Structures are given as C-alpha cells and as structure tokens.
Amino acid sequence: xxxxxxxxxxxxxxxxxxxxxxxxxxxxxxxxxxxxxxxxxxxxxxxxxxxxxxxxxxxxxxxxxxxxxxxxxxxxxxxxxxxxxxxxxxxxxxxxxxxxxxxxxxxxxxxxxxxxxxxxxxxxxxxxxxxxxxxxxxxxxxxxxxxxxxxxxxxxxxxxxxxxxxxxxxxxxxxxxxxxxxxxxxxxxxxxxxxxxxxxxxxxxxxxxxxxxxxxxxxxxxxxxxxxxxxxxxxxxxxxxxxxxxxxxxxxxxxxxxxxxxxxxxxxxxxxxxxxxxxxxxxxxxxxxxxxxxxxxxxxxxxxxxxxxxxxxxxxxxxxxxxxxxxxxxxxxxxxxxxxxxxxxxxxxxxxxxxxxxxxxxxxxxxxxxxxxxxxxxxxxxxxxxxxxxxxxxxxxx
Amino acid sequence: xxxxxxxxxxxxxxxxxxxxxxxxxxxxxxxxxxxxxxxxxxxxxxxxxxxxxxxxxxxxxxxxxxxxxxxxxxxxxxxxxxxxxxxxxxxxxxxxxxxxxxxxxxxxxxxxxxxxxxxxxxxxxxxxxxxxxxxxxxxxxxxxxxxxxxxxxxxxxxxxxxxxxxxxxxxxxxxxxxxxxxxxxxxxxxxxxxxxxxxxxxxxxxxxxxxxxxxxxxxxxxxxxxxxxxxxxxxxxxxxxxxxxxxxxxxxxxxxxxxxxxxxxxxxxxxxxxxxxxxxxxxxxxxxxxxxxxxxxxxxxxxxxxxx
Amino acid sequence: xxxxxxxxxxxxxxxxxxxxxxxxxxxxxxxxxxxxxxxxxxxxxxxxxxxxxxxxxxxxxxxxxxxxxxxxxxxxxxxxxxxxxxxxxxxxxxxxxxxxxxxxxxxxxxxxxxxxxxxxxxxxxxxxxxxxxxxxxxxxxxxxxxxxxxxxxxxxxxxxxxxxxxxxxxxxxxxxxxxxxxxxxxxxxxxxxxxxxxxxxxxxxxxxxxxxxxxxxxxxxxxxxxxxxxx
Numbered sequence: 001x002x003x004x005x006x007x008x009x010x011x012x013x014x015x016x017x018x019x020x021x022x023x024x025x026x027x028x029x030x031x032x033x034x035x036x037x038x039x040x041x042x043x044x045x046x047x048x049x050x051x052x053x054x055x056x057x058x059x060x061x062x063x064x065x066x067x068x069x070x071x072x073x074x075x076x077x078x079x080x081x082x083x084x085x086x087x088x089x090x091x092x093x094x095x096x097x098x099x100x101x102x103x104x105x106x107x108x109x110x111x112x113x114x115x116x117x118x119x120x121x122x123x124x125x126x127x128x129x130x131x132x133x134x135x136x137x138x139x140x141x142x143x144x145x146x147x148x149x150x151x152x153x154x155x156x157x158x159x160x161x162x163x164x165x166x167x168x169x170x171x172x173x174x175x176x177x178x179x180x181x182x183x184x185x186x187x188x189x190x191x192x193x194x195x196x197x198x199x200x201x202x203x204x205x206x207x208x209x210x211x212x213x214x215x216x217x218x219x220x221x222x223x224x225x226x227x228x229x230x231x232x233x234x235x236x237x238x239x240x241x242x243x244x245x246x247x248x249x250x251x252x253x254x255x256x257x258x259x260x261x262x263x264x265x266x267x268x269x270x271x272x273x274x275x276x277x278x279x280x281x282x283x284x285x286x287x288x289x290x291x292x293x294x295x296x297x298x299x300x301x302x303x304x305x306x307x308x309x310x311x312x313x314x315x316x317x318x319x320x321x322x323x324x325x326x327x328x329x330x331x332x333x334x335x336x337x338x339x340x341x342x343x344x345x346x347x348x349x350x351x352x353x354x355x356x357x358x359x360x361x362x363x364x365x366x367x368x369x370x371x372x373x374x375x376x377x378x379x380x381x382x383x384x385x386x387x388x389x390x391x392x393x394x395x396x397x398x
Numbered sequence: 399x400x401x402x403x404x405x406x407x408x409x410x411x412x413x414x415x416x417x418x419x420x421x422x423x424x425x426x427x428x429x430x431x432x433x434x435x436x437x438x439x440x441x442x443x444x445x446x447x448x449x450x451x452x453x454x455x456x457x458x459x460x461x462x463x464x465x466x467x468x469x470x471x472x473x474x475x476x477x478x479x480x481x482x483x484x485x486x487x488x489x490x491x492x493x494x495x496x497x498x499x500x501x502x503x504x505x506x507x508x509x510x511x512x513x514x515x516x517x518x519x520x521x522x523x524x525x526x527x528x529x530x531x532x533x534x535x536x537x538x539x540x541x542x543x544x545x546x547x548x549x550x551x552x553x554x555x556x557x558x559x560x561x562x563x564x565x566x567x568x569x570x571x572x573x574x575x576x577x578x579x580x581x582x583x584x585x586x587x588x589x590x591x592x593x594x595x596x597x598x599x600x601x602x603x604x605x606x607x608x609x610x611x612x613x614x615x616x617x618x619x620x621x622x623x624x625x626x627x628x629x630x631x632x633x634x635x636x637x638x639x640x641x642x643x644x645x646x647x648x649x650x651x652x653x654x655x656x657x658x659x660x661x662x663x664x665x666x667x668x669x670x671x672x673x674x675x676x677x678x679x680x681x682x683x684x685x686x687x688x689x690x691x692x693x694x695x696x697x698x699x700x701x702x703x704x705x706x
Numbered sequence: 707x708x709x710x711x712x713x714x715x716x717x718x719x720x721x722x723x724x725x726x727x728x729x730x731x732x733x734x735x736x737x738x739x740x741x742x743x744x745x746x747x748x749x750x751x752x753x754x755x756x757x758x759x760x761x762x763x764x765x766x767x768x769x770x771x772x773x774x775x776x777x778x779x780x781x782x783x784x785x786x787x788x789x790x791x792x793x794x795x796x797x798x799x800x801x802x803x804x805x806x807x808x809x810x811x812x813x814x815x816x817x818x819x820x821x822x823x824x825x826x827x828x829x830x831x832x833x834x835x836x837x838x839x840x841x842x843x844x845x846x847x848x849x850x851x852x853x854x855x856x857x858x859x860x861x862x863x864x865x866x867x868x869x870x871x872x873x874x875x876x877x878x879x880x881x882x883x884x885x886x887x888x889x890x891x892x893x894x895x896x897x898x899x900x901x902x903x904x905x906x907x908x909x910x911x912x913x914x915x916x917x918x919x920x921x922x923x924x925x926x927x928x929x930x931x932x933x934x935x936x937x
Contacts, residue, residue, distance in 0.1 A: 160694045163431070167643045168690055170636075171683030178680040297632070301517060308510050337525045344518035351510045352497050500784055576823065583804050583815045589783075590802030593757070594863065595818030597787035 018054040060316075064226075072219055076212060082331075083211045089326040090218035091286065094225035094279050096306055096318035098272045104313030105233050105241055106268040109162040111300060112153055112169035115176050116273050118294040120145035121280030122180065125193040125290050130185075135197040138281040146277015147270060154269045158262050170297075177295035192291035196284050205288065214286055221282055222319075228275055229315050232268055240264045302329065305347050311357025320359055402550070403665050409554045409623070411661025412561030416616035417638030418645060418653040419565065420609035423572075426585040426648030428495060428602045429505055434512040435613050436635030437519035438486040442614035443626035444523060445482030446475045447532045454535075471535050476618050483614025487606035490515065495602050516635070523628035531625035534618070553622035564615050568608070569650065581605055585648065637682075644686055646696035656697060660685075708735050710870050710901045711756075711769055718755040718762030725751045727925045729765070733871070733901045738894070740912035741905040742931065743922030749905040750799050752922070753873050757796055758785045769794065770870060791818060793900070795869035799876050801860040805849025809840055812848050812859055816866030826866070833862040836892050854885035861889065870900040878908050886911065 020026075028037050040058040045051070056062070075086045099113040123145040124138040133141070153172065157165055181191040199217060204210030232238055244254035244261035254261045284290040293299060302325060310321025325343055332339045350357060355364050417435060424432050453474055461467035494511040498504055572578035580601050584591040588598065616634060617626075624630070641660055645652030660682060667681040689697065711733040719725040726748050733739055743749050754760035756767060758774075767774050774789060790796065795816075804812055810830055817826045834841045837858040843851065848859055857877060864872060877893065878886030890911050893904065906912055912919055921928035 156691060160690060163647065164643060164690055164694060164696070167640055168687055171640075171687050174679050174683050178677065182676065297636075301513070304513070305517075312506070337521045340521045341518050341525070344514045344521065347514035348493070348511055348518065351507050351514065352493070355502055579807075579811065579814060582807065586804040586806050587802055589759070589798070590804060591815075592759075592783060592786040593790060593796045593798055593802055594815045595787050595790040595867070596815070599784075600787070 019051055020054050022052045064316075068223075075215060080208060080211055083208075083215050085326060085330045087211070087215040087218040087286065088330060089322055090215070090222040091279065091283060092303065092306065092326055093319045093322040094218075094221050095276065096303060096310075096322050097222075097225040097229050097315060098276050098279070099303065100307060100313060100315065100318045101229060101232055101272045102269055103307075105238055106265040106272075107241065107245060108154075108157045108265060108269055109166045110153065110157070110169045110269070111166050112172050113276060114294055114300050114303065115169070115173040116146055116149045116153070116276045117280040117283060118180075118290070118292075119149050119176060119280070120277035121284040121290045121294065122193060124277075124281040125196045125284040128197050128284075129193055129195060135199060135285060138196075138285055139278060142277040142279075142281025142284075143274045144277065146280065147274040149277070150270045150273020153273070154266045157265070157269065173295050173297075173300070177292050180292045180295070190291070192289055193284070194289040196288050196290070198285040198288050200285075200288075217282065218286065221279060225275065225279075226315065228271070232271065233315070237264050237268055241268065302343070305343050307357075308347055309343075309350050309357060311354075311359040314356070314359050317357045317359040321357065324358075403669060405550055405554050405558070406668075407662040407665035408558050408658075409661075410664055411658045412558050412565075413616050413620050413634065414637050414641050414661060415565060415654050415657035416561050416612050416619075417634050418641035418657050419568065419650055420612040421638050421642040422645065422648055422650060422653045423581070423585075424605060424609045425642070427581050427605050428598075429588075430495065430508040430512070431505070431639075432490065432494075432512050432609065433509060433635070433639075434486070434490050434494070434515040434519070435609070435638060436631030437516040438483050438490075438610050438613040439617045439631035439634050440520060440523055440626075440628055441486050442479040442482040442610075442617040443534070443621050443630055444527060444532075445614075446479040446618050446621065447534055447626050449478035450475050450535050475534060476615070479614040479618035480611045481614070483610040483612070483617070484607040485610070486613075487608070487610025488603065490610070491603050491606045495606065496599065499598065499602070516631075520628050520631065527628065529628065531627045533625055534621040557619045557622060560619055561615070564612065565654070568612065571608075572650075577601075577604060640682070640686055644689060644696050649696075652697055659697075709733070709768075709771065710735055710737075711767070711903075712771075713756075714766045714768075716752075716755060716762060716765035716767060718751060718760055718764075720760065725760075725925050726755060726762075729927050731920060731927055733903065735901060737917045738902045738904070738915070740909070740916035740919040741903055741922060742907070742909050742912065742919055743905075744907065747922045748925040749922055750875055751925075753796070753798075753875050753903070753905055756871075756873060757789055757794060759783050759798075793868075793870035795864045795867065795872045797857075797861045797864040797872075797874045797877070799879065801856050803848050803856050803860055805847065807848055809844045809846060809848060809851075809859055813862050813866055816863035819867045822867040829866055833865055836865075836896070837862060854881050854889070857881060857885075857889055858892075861893065865896065868899060872900065872902040874902070874904045876905055876907065878906060878911055 026043065028041070030037055039056060039061060042055045042057040044053050044055060046053050071086070075083060078086070095113065095117060099110075102108055102110050102113065120142045124141040127133045127141045128135060128138055153169065156168060160168060180186070183191065186193065198205075200210045200213050204213065240254075240259050241261060241264050243257070243259055244251045251261060280290075283294075306321035306325040307318055308321070309324055310319065311317025324346070328339050328343055328346075332342075354361050417439070421432055421435055424430055450471060454471070457467055457470050457474070461470060490512060493515065494508045498507050498511075501507070572582060580591070580596045581604075583594060583596055584598065584601050591601075592598065613634075617630075620630075620634065637660070641656045642653050644660070645654070645656035663685055664678050664682060667678050709732050713729055713731055716729040717724060717726055729752060741749050741752070751760055755762045769789075769792060774792070775785075804815065807815070813830045813833060814826050817823045817829065822829060830844075834844060839855060840858055840862070843855060848856065851859065861874065861877065864874070874893065877889050881889065886908075893902075894915050904912065904916070909919065918930045921931040
C-alpha cells in the first residue's frame with residue numbers, strides 16, 4: 001500500500017481577523033461627505049468553522065498612519081540637525097511623490113521636476129523680495145507659476161517618445177540654470193535670491209523653535225502631497241490612466257473604449273506641476289533663499305536615486321527612498337564623497353536584485369514562491385500534470 | 399567663417415561623434431542606454447595618465463629624446479586608454495547586462511544600473527585622485543601648421559584625423575566582418591538573430607567592449623585639449639546622449655550628422671560676441687528642442703529607416 | 707532509420723496558460739512531416755517550444771538522442787541561439803527578417819557553422835538557384851521586398867547551414883496561392899540530410915508529399931491523420 005502524502009496547496013498572506021457577532025448589523029464608519037470607508041474590511045464566512053469573519057483586506061493605511069504618527073511624535077525630541085534633516089526629508093519626499101505621479105501614474109518621463117520647483121521658487125521669491133508681496137502670497141504665486149510652467153512643458157509630451165521627452169526636459173532644466181545664473185540683477189549672489197520672507201520669524205531662524213516650525217510646515221507639505229497622490233492615483237484619473245499604462249497596445253485599447261488618456265495625462269501633469277510650484281515656494285521660504293543649484297543635474301540624480309531605491313511608481317517607494325537617501329546624504333556629511341558612493345552602491349544592488357525597488361521586494365518574493373510551488377505541484381501530479389493555473393486555487397466556486 | 403573655426407568645429411564634432419556612436423550602437427544592439435559612458439571616459443583618461451606616468455622613465459631611458467620615444471609615448475597613451483575603456487565595457491556587461499538581460503524592466507533597470515555605476519565611479523575617482531586636473535602627455539606633440547593664414551594646432555588636426563580613422567574602422571568592422579554582421583543583425587531583429595544562431599549574451603560583450611574602447615579613444619583625444627579630471631566625463635556623456643538622441647537612436651549615420659551639426663553650432667555660438675562660451679549649452683539645448691518639435695524622433699529617419 | 711527528434715510528454719505554455727498538453731512524437735532521419743491544425747491549436751507553440759522561444763517545464767525533447775533540457779533554470783529565448791548551433795534550423799512565423807541588410811548579407815547571417823561560413827558564396831548562389839525570383843534582387847534591402855520574397859529569404863537563410871532538423875512555420879501564411887505553391891515546391895525539392903517539420907494550415911499543400919501528416923487539436927497531438935482533407 002502506498003502512503004499518500006498531502007501537500008499544502010497554497011499559502012495565504014496572513015490577515016487580521018475579527019469574529020463579530022453575526023446577529024448585529026454591520027455599521028461602518030464613512031469619511032464625512034463621501035461614500036468611502038476608512039479601512040477596507042472584508043466580511044466572509046469561514047467555510048470550515050462556518051462563522052462570520054471580518055478581515056482587513058488592505059493593511060497599507062494602517063502602516064501609513066503608524067509610520068507617519070511615529071515620525072511626527074519622535075522628531076521633536078531629536079537633535080537640531082536631525083530635525084532639519086527630517087524637514088528636508090519631508091520636502092524631498094513630497095517632490096518625489098509628485099514626480100512619481102508624473103512618471104508612474106501619468107507615464108510621462110519628465111526630468112524637469114526640479115526645474116518646475118526651481119522656476120516657481122524663483123518666481124515666488126522674486127515676488128517677495130523685489131515686489132514686496134508678504135510671505136503668504138508666496139504660497140499663491142508658487143502654484144500659479146507651477147501651473148503655467150507645467151502647461152507649457154506638458155504640450156510636447158503627447159508628441160514625443162519617452163526618451164526624447166526626457167532629453168527635452170533635461171534641456172529645459174539646463175536652459176533655466178543658465179538663464180538664472182546670467183541674470184544681471186543676481187550676479188552678486190551667484191544667481192541666488194536671498195533674504196526671502198518666511199513663515200518662520202526672522203529671529204527664530206536656525207533656532208530650535210524655528211526648526212520645529214519649519215518641520216511642522218514641511219510635514220504638512222508631505223501630508224498634502226500624500227493626499228494629492230491619493231486623490232489622483234486612486235480615483236478616477238488614476239483608473240483611467242491604468243488602462244493605458246504599459247504600451248502601445250494598451251493605449252490603443254484605451255482609445256478604443258473611449259478613454260481620452262492623453263487628456264488625463266496632461267491633467268495629472270499640470271496638477272502635479274502646480275503642486276510642485278507650491279513645494280518650490282515652500283522651499284524658498286524654508287531656506288529663506290533659493291540658488292541655481294536646484295537646477296543642477298546632481299540634485300536631480302539624487303532625487304532619482306531616491307525613487308529608484310524605494311521603487312519607481314509607488315508612493316511608499318518615493319517616501320522610503322527619500323528617507324534612506326536623505327539620511328545618508330545629510331546625516332553622514334563627515335564621510336565626504338563616500339556617501340554618494342554608498343548611495344550609488346545601494347542603487348546598484350537594489351536594481352540588480354529587485355524588480356521594483358525595496359518596496360517591491362515583498363511582492364517579488366511572493367511571486368517567486370508562488371511560481372516555485374506551482375512548478376513543484378505540476379511535477380508531482382500524475383499524467384504529466386494538467387496543472388491548474390495558479391489563480392484557480394484562489395477561486396471559491398471551482 | 400574662417401578655417402580656424404571650421405577646424406575647431408570639426409574637432410568638437412569628432413569627439414562628440416565618438417561618444418554618440420558608442421551610445422547609439424549600444425542602444426540598438428543591446429537595448430541599453432549606457433549612462434556609464436561618462437565614467438568609462440573618465441576612467442580611460444586616468445588610466446592613460448597613470449600608465450604613461452609610470453612608463454615615462456622607462457621610455458626615456460630606452461629611447462632618450464628621439465622621435466621613437468614620443469611615438470612610444472603616444473602609443474602607450476592610446477593603448478592604455480583603449481584597454482581601460484574596453485575593460486570598463488566588460489564591467490558594465492557583467493553588472494548591467496548579464497544579471498538582468500532577460501528579466502522584467504530590463505531597459506529601465508540597465509539604465510539605472512549604469513547611472514549608479516557612473517555616479518559611483520566618478521565619486522570614487524574624485525575620492526582617490528582628488529579634484530586636481532591632470533595633463534596627459536601630448537600625443538601629437540606641440541606646434542602648429544600655417545595653412546591659408548590660419549594656424550592649425552597639431553592636437554586639433556590629430557584629433558580630427560584620429561577620430562575619423564577610428565570611426566571609419568568601426569564602421570568598416572560593422573560592415574565587413576562576421577562579428578559586425580552579427581551585431582547588425584541583432585540591431586535589426588533580436589529574435590531573428592537568435593534563429594540565426596547569434597546569441598545575445600555572446601554578442602553583447604564585444605559590443606560593450608567596443609563602445610567602451612571608443613569612449614577610451616575619445617578620452618585620450620580630448621585630453622590633448624583639456625585636462626583629465628574625475629568629472630571630465632559628464633559633459634561628453636551629456637553631449638553624446640543628446641547627439642545620439644538627436645541623430646535618432648540606433649542610426650549611426652544620424653549620430654555622425656548630428657555630431658557635425660552640434661559641433662558647428664557650438665563653435666559658431668562660441669565666437670559670436672554677445673553670446674560667448676557661457677551660452678553654448680543654452681544654444682545647444684534650444685536647438686535640440688527646436689528640432690524635436692519638428693522631428694519628434696530626431697534627424698536619423700531622414701537618412702535611413704532600417705529598424706522596423 | 708535513426709531517430710532525430712523524440713518528444714515525450716511535452717507540456718508548454720505562456721505563464722499560467724497551458725497551450726500544449728503531453729505531446730508525444732518522434733521524427734526519424736530523412737522524414738518530412740506535416741504538422742496540421744487550425745489557428746490557435748498549438749502548432750507555432752510546439753515549434754517555439756522545440757527552439758526554446760517559449761518556456762516549457764515538463765516532458766523531454768531529445769535531439770539525436772541528446773536531451774536538450776527544459777527552460778526551468780534559464781529564461782525562454784536564452785538558449786535558442788545555442789540550439790540553432792546544435793542543428794535546429796528555423797524559419798519562424800512572421801519571417802524574423804533583418805530589414806536593413808541586403809538579400810546576400812541576410813543569407814550570410816544564416817551561415818553560422820564554420821563550414822557554411824567558408825563556403826558562403828557558393829551556398830548563396832545555390833539558394834538563389836532554388837529561388838530564382840531572388841536572383842535579380844540579391845543586392846536589394848530585404849525591408850523593401852514583398853511578402854513572398856521575404857518568405858523565400860527567410861527559408862533561404864534557414865537553409866544556409868546544414869542542420870539535423872528543419873522547422874518551417876506556416877510557409878504559406880499570407881501569401882498568394884501561386885507563390886505559396888512555389889515556396890512549397892522549393893521545399894520539397896530540397897536535398898535534405900536531416901528531417902523536416904512543416905507546420906501548415908492548408909493540408910492540400912502537404913497532402914501526397916509529406917511522409918506523415920500529424921494533426922494537432924486543442925494543444926494535443928492527434929497522431930498521423932493520413933492524407934485526408936482536414937475539416
């Protein structure tokens with residue numbers, strides 16, 4: 001007699017389970033004025049125990065909340081330099097999030113992100129220093145300039161292929177840099193605008209209260225960018241764009257079912273550019289100055305490294321990558337050029353081994369495990385293995 | 399326009415063409431945008447500087463101050479630059495091609511890896527050798543010819559002739575040798591190449607080494623005019639990339655045409671009094687943007703349409 | 707007759723989708739086999755699986771008694787060139803041509819063995835004899851040729867090196883009946899040393915000439931269906 005061995009068919013990601021009373025009606029909290037819920041609970045009957053279960057299907061909001069809360073609670077207790085690093089991280093993370101919207105969601109390979117930040121920062125700073133507008137107007141001028149710059153830059157994006165558009169935007173950034181450094185009125189400061197008014201009072205600048213205030217502002221900026229990410233990527237615009245995501249065929253398909261993906265792309269681009277304009281204004285206020293350095297290729301590459309390490313096209317990737325790179329770049333200033341080498345090495349290793357950056361490692365591992373177990377099962381089955389497609393085991397009613 | 403300006407323009411054009419052809423060939427055959435081309439350039443420059451510095455006493459001892467000594471020196475400089483470039487190409491092959499060439503997102507990931515290599519190598523050079531500029535021994539010697547009332551420096555003439563020679567050799571290799579035929583077949587249809595017994599892994603290595611060697615030649619030649627420094631590769635890389643794109647990626651003749659166009663543009667912008675050297679990049683990029691608005695895929699399509 | 711190809715229990719597909727189910731058949735030296743089936747029933751996938759262009763994990767394929775191995779450890783398409791060098795010559799569907807090469811250069815690409823490369827001029831002339839329409843076009847770019855001429859170039863490229871197994875995928879696809887008849891005639895007239903498999907929808911082009919006609923249906927091998935009209 002042969003002994004039958006049983007194999008585990010599949011593994012499921014572990015889920016939070018609650019077992020509510022089956023007789024009580026479900027009462028779900030909604031976001032005010034919308035039909036949305038805070039957390040994605042899924043109700044299901046357990047086929048074995050025949051009991052009602054409530055599972056948390058999407059755990060990301062929890063992680064986001066815990067992470068951001070911990071960040072905001074811990075930071076005020078850190079040293080002065082760490083607080084300023086935290087604030088800079090917030091600014092970089094917001095720029096990265098908006099860039100991810102442009103590159104990932106809209107699929108426009110633009111390298112002019114920092115150029116838009118710089119242009120609107122310059123315009124906002126100039127309006128304050130040379131025209132004498134009070135500082136709250138900086139937060140108004142920035143997005144307006146960003147909107148205009150975004151609209152101009154968006155125009156050729158439908159006509160040019162990815163790499164060519166990247167080249168064009170790189171050219172725009174270079175032109176901006178040369179233009180600013182050549183401006184007659186800024187020659188004494190090497191093209192920088194200094195003495196910009198700020199929401200941080202003059203005598204608090206670089207003091208602890210000023211740093212804390214700056215951090216608070218930067219954190220609000222990060223929250224705002226996350227909100228915008230969520231509003232664009234997870235709502236209608238993002239859904240429209242996901243149909244036309246990967247290639248020519250998808251675009252043709254989207255067009256055939258009546259989705260105007262070009263318009264959606266332009267909308268996302270212009271919206272993100274306006275937000276980048278706001279970040280530019282904030283940047284000028286936070287440092288009380290803005291210099292042509294912001295248009296430089298090195299700065300752009302640093303931001304790109306952040307996105308790549310975290311994972312291109314993911315919000316959590318943009319934030320995690322910004323955290324890692326900012327910590328290395330600003331936290332270990334004493335080791336000099338070694339820190340850039342370190343960033344490059346991390347970038348290299350992550351890209352060789354991970355398909356989609358650090359935040360994609362988990363999915364990649366799951367896919368790998370799934371494939372392996374599928375292969376093993378196919379080998380075991382008698383008759384050459386009419387193996388079910390991997391997805392079939394997840395289907396309840398076969 | 400006088401002859402001196404034309405020589406200067408051709409000098410720029412030949413260096414740019416060497417870089418751009420490498421990037422262009424690599425893209426169309428291996429499918430990789432090589433951002434580490436600048437690092438290859440800088441590394442070859444340093445290798446030439448290092449080797450020629452180390453061998454200088456030996457050469458001086460054997461040949462004294464004869465013509466033979468300068469010939470030996472020149473060949474040492476060129477050879478070390480070329481070998482270092484080819485070695486960099488092999489490193490890029492091992493890191494950016496071999497591990498991921500049949501994995502998802504290959505083109506983006508290889509771009510990122512080469513970019514990381516570029517940053518890492520440039521910073522390592524900066525860290526190890528310091529930011530000081532180093533001068534290479536003059537391959538073509540000092541001096542100038544008088545021709546039609548203009549002075550032509552030896553190094554300019556040598557650069558133009560040398561670069562053209564190397565390019566002609568490369569194109570001839572692509573055109574007439576068996577390997578070159580394989581590379582061209584792979585440039586045009588990767589699957590068809592596999593069915594013809596041409597393996598992608600086996601062909602990518604010589605291509606990467608060749609393009610690396612081209613960057614090495616460019617480094618040795620450009621270092622006759624400017625110095626070797628860790629960041630010396632950045633501008634040739636940016637110029638090479640933009641010219642390769644302007645020429646329509648994958649078109650060798652387009653790249654050469656674009657290099658000549660940009661060389662002349664830069665030379666002319668450089669001498670116009672109210673613009674000057676500071677506006678050279680500005681003018682280049684404005685020109686490229688203008689071209690891209692009218693021809694979204696560069697000027698290569700005008701010359702050949704071999705890729706389907 | 708010695709066996710050239712032995713396929714046992716081969717299952718292959720794309721991702722989770724299984725296209726071929728337990729294919730079993732053998733091909734002996736000198737045989738010319740027709741592979742007949744409707745669109746989407748696995749002919750092309752079978753040919754792609756033999757050349758490793760499509761991944762397969764199960765079963766075995768033996769060429770001249772030597773296992774050529776599955777694609778488990780290496781990705782699909784990675785060993786195709788090596789297999790071609792081992793003696794599988796392919797004229798794939800859609801021709802896989804090099805549009806920027808001239809007809810002669812294109813044929814030269816097929817000469818991957820040492821012997822073929824040494825004798826490439828003579829071989830090209832021989833192939834131009836087989837396909838007379840190419841003779842006047844031998845210096846034209848392949849990208850500028852018509853569909854039928856491309857097919858001739860593709861088949862000619864396949865014939866440049868001596869192989870053990872010739873695989874031809876849909877030689878009549880998209881061609882006018884007259885031209886496809888001519889391509890087929892040329893294929894049957896060839897002095898082939900190894901074996902040949904021709905995948906074809908139009909059974910009338912094979913009927914009466916192929917040594918065996920194997921039917922494929924829904925990814926399974928139907929065995930020798932004889933020389934009858936397929937419905």
